Amino acid sequence: MSHTLYAFMTGLGFQLALAICLAGTLFKLGLFFKRVIKKDAAFLTFFSFWYASRSILFHLIPFASRNSRLNPQMTTISTIFHAAVITLPLFYSAHAVLLSDSGILFLPRFPEIVSDTLAVAGVAALLFFMGRRLLLRDVRFISSLMDYLLLGSLMVLFSSALWARFQMPGFLLASLIHIIAGNLLIASIPFTRLSHIFYMPITRGYAGSEFGGVRMVKDW
Amino acid sequence: MTESNQRIIDADDKGLDAGLALFDEAKVRRIIKKVVDEEASPRLKAYLSTCVHCGLCSDSCHYYLSRDKDPAYSPAGKVKECLLPLISGKKITPAILKKAAVVAYTRCNLCKRCSLYCTLGVDIAYLISVVRRICHLCGVVPHYIQDTANSHSATFNQMWIKDDEWLDCLYWQEEEAREEMPEISIPVEHEGADVMYSVIGPEPKFRAQLIYQAAVIMEKAGINWTFPGTRGWDNSDMCMYTGDYETMGRLKKAHFDTAIRLKVNRIVMGECGHAFRSVFDTGNRYIGWKTPPIPIVHAVEFYHELLTENKITIKKKLATPVTFHDPCNIVRGSGLHEMARTVVGHICETLIEMEPNREHNFCCGAGGGVINCGPPFKNERVLGNRVKAEQLMAAKAKGADIVITPCHNCHGGLEDIIQHYGIDMEIKFLSDIIYETMEI
Numbered sequence: 259m260s261h262t263l264y265a266f267m268t269g270l271g272f273q274l275a276l277a278i279c280l281a282g283t284l285f286k287l288g289l290f291f292k293r294v295i296k297k298d299a300a301f302l303t304f305f306s307f308w309y310a311s312r313s314i315l316f317h318l319i320p321f322a323s324r325n326s327r328l329n330p331q332m333t334t335i336s337t338i339f340h341a342a343v344i345t346l347p348l349f350y351s352a353h354a355v356l357l358s359d360s361g362i363l364f365l366p367r368f369p370e371i372v373s374d375t376l377a378v379a380g381v382a383a384l385l386f387f388m389g390r391r392l393l394l395r396d397v398r399f400i401s402s403l404m405d406y407l408l409l410g411s412l413m414v415l416f417s418s419a420l421w422a423r424f425q426m427p428g429f430l431l432a433s434l435i436h437i438i439a440g441n442l443l444i445a446s447i448p449f450t451r452l453s454h455i456f457y458m459p460i461t462r463g464y465a466g467s468e469f470g471g472v473r474m475v476k477d478w
Numbered sequence: 479m480t481e482s483n484q485r486i487i488d489a490d491d492k493g494l495d496a497g498l499a500l501f502d503e504a505k506v507r508r509i510i511k512k513v514v515d516e517e518a519s520p521r522l523k524a525y526l527s528t529c530v531h532c533g534l535c536s537d538s539c540h541y542y543l544s545r546d547k548d549p550a551y552s553p554a555g556k557v558k559e560c561l562l563p564l565i566s567g568k569k570i571t572p573a574i575l576k577k578a579a580v581v582a583y584t585r586c587n588l589c590k591r592c593s594l595y596c597t598l599g600v601d602i603a604y605l606i607s608v609v610r611r612i613c614h615l616c617g618v619v620p621h622y623i624q625d626t627a628n629s630h631s632a633t634f635n636q637m638w639i640k641d642d643e644w645l646d647c648l649y650w651q652e653e654e655a656r657e658e659m660p661e662i663s664i665p666v667e668h669e670g671a672d673v674m675y676s677v678i679g680p681e682p683k684f685r686a687q688l689i690y691q692a693a694v695i696m697e698k699a700g701i702n703w704t705f706p707g708t709r710g711w712d713n714s715d716m717c718m719y720t721g722d723y724e725t726m727g728r729l730k731k732a733h734f735d736t737a738i739r740l741k742v743n744r745i746v747m748g749e750c751g752h753a754f755r756s757v758f759d760t761g762n763r764y765i766g767w768k769t770p771p772i773p774i775v776h777a778v779e780f781y782h783e784l785l786t787e788n789k790i791t792i793k794k795k796l797a798t799p800v801t802f803h804d805p806c807n808i809v810r811g812s813g814l815h816e817m818a819r820t821v822v823g824h825i826c827e828t829l830i831e832m833e834p835n836r837e838h839n840f841c842c843g844a845g846g847g848v849i850n851c852g853p854p855f856k857n858e859r860v861l862g863n864r865v866k867a868e869q870l871m872a873a874k875a876k877g878a879d880i881v882i883t884p885c886h887n888c889h890g891g892l893e894d895i896i897q898h899y900g901i902d903m904e905i906k907f908l909s910d911i912i913y914e915t916m917e918i
């Protein structure tokens with residue numbers, strides 16, 4: 259049973275998750291631009307790839323923006339977390355094997371030490387994020403059930419990965435959980451806060467376009 | 479009951495109450511649906527979906543810092559307090575709408591500082607403006623600012639000034655100026671002038687000396703300029719802040735039309751922040767202009783031109799050390815901070831900076847129409863900007879006795895802060911000091 263589920267989740271299930279993610283993203287972006295054309299002429303008029311990219315870069319490069327310098331801890335931890343969450347799905351050896359076996363992508367593979375370190379750092383970062391959410395008054399105030407669920411799912415994803423990787427007792431179950439959680443998270447990207455992955459270039463980009471192009475001021 | 483709820487009940491405003499007396503949930507829902515689904519930019523939903531509730535914008539807001547980090551005053555906290563209850567689909571009561579109005583109109587200056595601090599670029603000021611738009615359409619607007627908007631609508635100026643009173647004021651100021659410079663005149667309706675000079679309603683009403691000073695500066699600099707003698711002389715705009723965009727459009731159209739009728743080359747605006755935002759950035763868009771149809775020059779740029787091109791001469795720089803408050807509408811609104819410092823450098827010996835400054839300045843707390851919400855909310859406003867008081871005190875400790883700010887609203891906001899926190903400082907416009915130090 260778990261074998262069929264495993265096969266499904268790494269095969270058709272994964273493809274389905276990817277398809278939902280892509281279709282959902284395209285749908286959301288399509289809807290966004292359809293409404294932009296109808297309702298927000300200013301967006302198209304003022305959006306500038308130059309100023310958008312400038313602003314996005316200054317906000318992504320750690321310690322380039324004033325706020326990232328004011329919060330060095332958060333900047334460091336969040337950079338490491340994002341590095342882990344973006345690279346591990348592609349370059350962790352087991353993932354890379356799955357990807358190349360299914361003929362989707364042929365990618366270089368991280369040495370074990372790199373992926374292990376990133377995964378452990380990822381868990382630590384998630385604990386830090388959860389700590390902030392629970393302990394900092396302003397973050398707790400704006401946190402909703404969905405925010406906790408999202409963090410929880412990411413924790414399950416990372417810790418089950420480590421569990422399976424180090425073959426601790428019950429690792430088969432752990433890897434199944436990992437794969438299910440991964441697929442669910444991929445599929446949920448367009449419909450949850452994870453949508454910041456594709457909205458960020460639009461939202462930060464538009465802010466950068468207005469500040470840079472219209473108001474002639476830097477915005478980082 | 480939380481502390482922030484108590485504040486809401488304290489807020490006693492007859493404009494809000496009058497609107498709420500007609501409360502009809504079905505109608506309010508229709509308005510919200512119309513604004514969110516039909517009027518608003520899709521950015522609204524993108525912002526709400528993309529905000530990861532990280533709280534990294536909290537410390538960027540002077541309200542949050544000044545209110546001992548009360549989370550209800552953080553940028554994202556304010557969105558939770560005012561916008562989310564209106565669009566959650568749950569029941570909307572008069573209390574919920576009132577709270578939304580109080581938060582949107584009186585706890586956010588739309589200063590856009592937080593937009594520099596959110597990596598994802600969530601535009602909190604835009605989200606708050608959407609709430610104001612909803613409240614405007616529901617008729618739930620604080621009394622004082624609504625009165626100003628009514629004045630705009632009826633008289634095309636902010637202060638219920640009648641057309642003949644405007645002309646009377648100009649003649650009166652011309653007479654005053656002639657005591658000093660007998661040959662001076664204040665040109666009115668001078669077609670084909672290079673510059674149309676426009677001011678905000680409170681200038682003729684409360685600060686008429688600024689008109690006289692401007693006339694002297696123009697005369698000495700040899701500028702070919704004119705005031706309009708008709709409606710369209712007032713460049714201010716509280717409708718942009720109440721959410722009455724239709725009236726905002728009428729106001730800006732009248733302003734541009736007047737300049738075009740007078741066939742001037744450019745509009746020079748007095749020292750005001752919000753009016754600049756309205757003419758340069760917001761109002762022009764509403765009536766379909768990507769950039770204003772006629773070049774708009776803020777007083778800071780204009781003085782910069784006069785001083786760097788030696789059109790006026792400074793006799794002796796002001797010796798008293800000064801500090802400079804950056805009005806957000808011209809720094810985050812138009813990057814004029816370096817020009818302003820060049821102007822200060824020409825007219826003052828010592829500039830002591832407040833920290834942070836330039837595009838990272840803290841708002842004065844008056845902007846976004848908050849000061850125009852009047853006495854019922856004055857206390858909230860002054861308590862909400864203790865950080866500005868601390869900045870001023872630090873500058874004072876380093877020797878600054880004067881704070882310069884080229885914005886009318888900032889003057890109002892800083893005056894209240896200085897008085898409340900007992901800071902011994904004088905507030906001046908750039909033109910006050912130019913007038914004092916220039917060769918006449």
Ligand code: SF4
Nearest residue numbers: 529530532533535596
């Ligand atoms: S607005 Fe930006 S900084 Fe503030 S909580 Fe949302 S994502 Fe974080």
Ligand code: SF4
Nearest residue numbers: 539586587589590592
């Ligand atoms: S007052 Fe300024 S910093 Fe605070 S929430 Fe409003 S726009 Fe953002």
Ligand code: SF4
Nearest residue numbers: 751805806842845887
């Ligand atoms: S009053 Fe001055 S500081 Fe305050 S918002 Fe306006 S321009 Fe900014």
